Amino acid sequence: MGEYTFQEIYSIIVMQSFGGVSLACIYVLMGLGLFIVFGQMGVINMAHAEFLVIGSYTMCLVSKFIAENAPGLLNYYFIFAIALAFVIAFGVGYLVEWALISRLYSRPLDTLLATWGLSLVMQQCFRTFIGAREMSATLPSWLMGSWAITDTIEVPLNGILLLGLTIALTASLIIFLKKTRLGLRMRATTQNREMSGALGINTKRTDRLTFAIACGTSGIAGAFFTTIASTSPTAGTAYIVDAYLVLVVGGLGSLAGLFVASGFLALLSSILEFFMAGSIAKVWLYVIIFAVLTKFTKGLFSERIRS
Amino acid sequence: MKTKSSENNAITKAIGGKEGLVALVVLAVLLLVVLPLFLSVFRLNLTGKYLSYAFVAVGLVMCWGYGGILSLGQGLFFGLGGYSMAMFLKLEASDPESTKIQTTPGIPDFMDWNQVTELPTFWIPFKSLPATLALVVVLPIVFSYLLSVFYFRGRVGPVVFAILTQSMVACLWYVIVGNQGYFGGINGMTDLKTLAGWDIRTEEAQRTLYFVCVGLLLVSILVCRWILATRLGRVLVAQRDKEERVRFSGYNISSFRIFIFCVAAVISSIGGALFTLQVGFMSPNLIGVVPSIDMVIFAAVGGRLSLYGAVYGTLLVTLAKSLFSESYPNLWMFFYGSLFIVIVILLPKGLAGLYQDYLRPWGAKLIDFRKRRVPVQKETVTSQEGKA
Numbered sequence: 001m002g003e004y005t006f007q008e009i010y011s012i013i014v015m016q017s018f019g020g021v022s023l024a025c026i027y028v029l030m031g032l033g034l035f036i037v038f039g040q041m042g043v044i045n046m047a048h049a050e051f052l053v054i055g056s057y058t059m060c061l062v063s064k065f066i067a068e069n070a071p072g073l074l075n076y077y078f079i080f081a082i083a084l085a086f087v088i089a090f091g092v093g094y095l096v097e098w099a100l101i102s103r104l105y106s107r108p109l110d111t112l113l114a115t116w117g118l119s120l121v122m123q124q125c126f127r128t129f130i131g132a133r134e135m136s137a138t139l140p141s142w143l144m145g146s147w148a149i150t151d152t153i154e155v156p157l158n159g160i161l162l163l164g165l166t167i168a169l170t171a172s173l174i175i176f177l178k179k180t181r182l183g184l185r186m187r188a189t190t191q192n193r194e195m196s197g198a199l200g201i202n203t204k205r206t207d208r209l210t211f212a213i214a215c216g217t218s219g220i221a222g223a224f225f226t227t228i229a230s231t232s233p234t235a236g237t238a239y240i241v242d243a244y245l246v247l248v249v250g251g252l253g254s255l256a257g258l259f260v261a262s263g264f265l266a267l268l269s270s271i272l273e274f275f276m277a278g279s280i281a282k283v284w285l286y287v288i289i290f291a292v293l294t295k296f297t298k299g300l301f302s303e304r305i306r307s
Numbered sequence: 308m309k310t311k312s313s314e315n316n317a318i319t320k321a322i323g324g325k326e327g328l329v330a331l332v333v334l335a336v337l338l339l340v341v342l343p344l345f346l347s348v349f350r351l352n353l354t355g356k357y358l359s360y361a362f363v364a365v366g367l368v369m370c371w372g373y374g375g376i377l378s379l380g381q382g383l384f385f386g387l388g389g390y391s392m393a394m395f396l397k398l399e400a401s402d403p404e405s406t407k408i409q410t411t412p413g414i415p416d417f418m419d420w421n422q423v424t425e426l427p428t429f430w431i432p433f434k435s436l437p438a439t440l441a442l443v444v445v446l447p448i449v450f451s452y453l454l455s456v457f458y459f460r461g462r463v464g465p466v467v468f469a470i471l472t473q474s475m476v477a478c479l480w481y482v483i484v485g486n487q488g489y490f491g492g493i494n495g496m497t498d499l500k501t502l503a504g505w506d507i508r509t510e511e512a513q514r515t516l517y518f519v520c521v522g523l524l525l526v527s528i529l530v531c532r533w534i535l536a537t538r539l540g541r542v543l544v545a546q547r548d549k550e551e552r553v554r555f556s557g558y559n560i561s562s563f564r565i566f567i568f569c570v571a572a573v574i575s576s577i578g579g580a581l582f583t584l585q586v587g588f589m590s591p592n593l594i595g596v597v598p599s600i601d602m603v604i605f606a607a608v609g610g611r612l613s614l615y616g617a618v619y620g621t622l623l624v625t626l627a628k629s630l631f632s633e634s635y636p637n638l639w640m641f642f643y644g645s646l647f648i649v650i651v652i653l654l655p656k657g658l659a660g661l662y663q664d665y666l667r668p669w670g671a672k673l674i675d676f677r678k679r680r681v682p683v684q685k686e687t688v689t690s691q692e693g694k695a
Contacts, residue, residue: 237597
């Protein structure tokens with residue numbers, strides 16, 4: 001420690017914690033779609049991560065297309081690509097719900113297996129139709145570099161953007177759920193299906209839309225991921241275990257739980273990774289989670305959900 | 308409390324009537340007579356490798372099919388058994404004589420490469436064969452108990468438990484990969500040669516091990532059938548279907564769940580140990596998240612309620628995988644993915660369901676036709692139907 005000044009240690013702490021914030025953002029983004037599908041609807045979608053990958057690929061392909069055909073637009077394609085990511089993931093999600101999930105609502109464990117099969121098929125689709133190699137998006141030039149707050153503290157711009165986007169996406173999701181007509185219907189259906197049906201809500205259609213919107217949200221989240229990481233056909237498998245754990249730790253059906261758990265896990269894993277090698281840190285992270293869950297078996301923030 | 312006659316009946320119960328006897332004989336003849344007669348030792352060894360996965364599938368039939376607890380982490384227990392056996396074999400293969408070129412002779416080569424200079428304490432029990440064999444059974448019991456007791460007592464739902472088991476197996480994967488000096492890391496444990504001086508790589512040994520594997524598999528199946536035939540088995544099915552009702556009847560559901568989870572774990576672990584013996588190595592990628600789900604699909608294809616079906620399911624899926632995955636890797640993944648979907652949607656009872664719904668009524672009709680007047684025993688049909 002001798003060679004560091006207080007100023008430098010302070011800078012290291014600030015930059016490390018910003019790294020932790022970025023990780024928390026990733027957890028939140030992974031969890032948002034799951035929060036709706038798993039936390040609210042009680043459907044376990046193992047292909048969830050593939051919807052993230054769909055978003056990532058959309059971003060990559062759009063950026064590639066723009067870079068080849070209209071390099072001048074490279075600074076603005078972002079918004080368009082995010083919208084497209086939502087639309088594609090929404091569409092695929094709608095189809096999947098219609099073809100697969102709607103038949104299995106009463107059998108959650110079977111849904112798990114079926115969607116695992118779906119994820120294998122989707123991964124193979126990525127491999128066959130897009131290519132097995134890793135891909136990354138050409139980022140707009142204004143995203144490169146970092147913001148020097150002081151002489152010694154620098155935070156990467158893409159991390160700041162990720163934070164901003166996460167907040168924006170979460171906020172719009174909350175507004176959608178709490179303030180719109182469709183959001184109201186979704187909440188009603190997940191809380192009490194029979195009653196909602198009796199009151200004239202088309203619960204089947206609501207389920208389909210809910211699932212599709214959750215997939216669309218994941219698509220957007222996946223698009224955001226391209227700002228910090230590359231994507232590959234099997235990128236999803238790296239996310240899926242963590243994504244579900246975040247939700248379980250937070251408590252199903254609780255958005256606040258999702259944030260707290262994301263923050264908690266991100267903090268924990270950045271602390272652990274500071275002290276030990278990556279995979280050992282991961283082991284301790286899991287062990288701590290298992291230990292916490294023995295006490296809080298319903299998660300940190302549990303709410304009643306449809307059973 | 309058991310009466311004397313019920314104890315005498317344990318074997319009869321396990322076999323389960325005429326139909327159960329036929330199923331047992333068919334499987335035993337297939338595995339013990341037909342395959343050894345027609346397959347070369349190489350292929351027989353391969354079959355033995357697949358059959359060690361069948362142990363896991365049998366365990367899954369017990370805890371998933373009958374207990375209602377889906378475990379996506381059976382690879383964890385398969386790995387416990389497999390690694391226990393691999394550690395014993397590795398120690399035997401690294402005697403001071405054959406490892407004298409190492410900096411520290413007498414310890415496994417990967418330890419030497421990773422600057423470990425002394426055998427870690429937890430490796431010491433694996434110096435003795437009886438201790439290793441005991442650990443193959445005890446370790447999964449300890450782990451499955453510790454990993455499930457708090458969650459079942461805390462009434463974690465089946466879906467959340469499935470996710471937890473998946474994280475557990477991911478955790479084990481990281482443990483092995485992260486501790487290269489202690490467990491050989493991503494490369495696994497290779498160069499396993501002898502079991503108590505008996506070279507396991509010879510054809511003779513592989514043939515013997517195959518028969519040991521089949522024998523243990525059949526014994527495990529019979530033990531499971533016996534468990535299901537007892538009152539314990541009834542409560543198990545009851546708590547799967549009507550949790551609240553069984554709880555209000557005064558049963559402590561969590562202890563039943565822990566029990567069946569442990570049973571599945573032990574059976575998987577035995578399979579893992581046999582896998583190591585027959586294949587001659589163990590690696591973390593054989594027991595990770597993805598292989599663990601593969602094991603679930605073996606059970607699902609065979610039929611989640613059929614212990615014999617699990618064996619056929621495992622053999623079929625692994626056979627198909629080895630036939631197609633190399634020559635048509637892309638098509639295979641599409642097919643394999645669709646298999647999950649098709650089985651779940653169209654054949655939730657798996658191959659055993661096909662047999663029950665189509666083949667058996669047809670066979671019964673055939674017998675009926677021959678015997679003319681002897682009516683089909685209705686009892687067997689109805690007693691099975693209740694489980695569907």
